[in-house]
Amino acid sequence: MAPMKVEDIRAMSDDQREDAVLNLKKERFNLRFQRATGQLENTSRLREARRDIARIKTIAAQVRAKKK
Template structure:
């Protein structure tokens, strides 16, 4: 999975964002195990996954804040 663009994330519904976060967390878990066993080839993917999760959570919080105002 490539880095997610903010425009793509903003177009997602809240359920889609939750699903994306869940899949990224699973991917990150697997990447950590691959790194620990020396099987991870693309080490930058760990960083991308972590930042994608943060990006989605930030946009989700902005959407929720916009609804309550």
């Protein structure tokens, strides 16, 4: 899975962004579990998931600041 694009994140509603963050956190948990048990093949996905979460949270904060 490729990193999420900023344009796609900006096009999301607040609820969609929250759902995306929740799904990414679940995925990150599963990836960490796989790494701990030696089953993780794509180690770069952990980093991508972490950065996608940060990207979504940053854009959400920008959108909230713009609304004020």
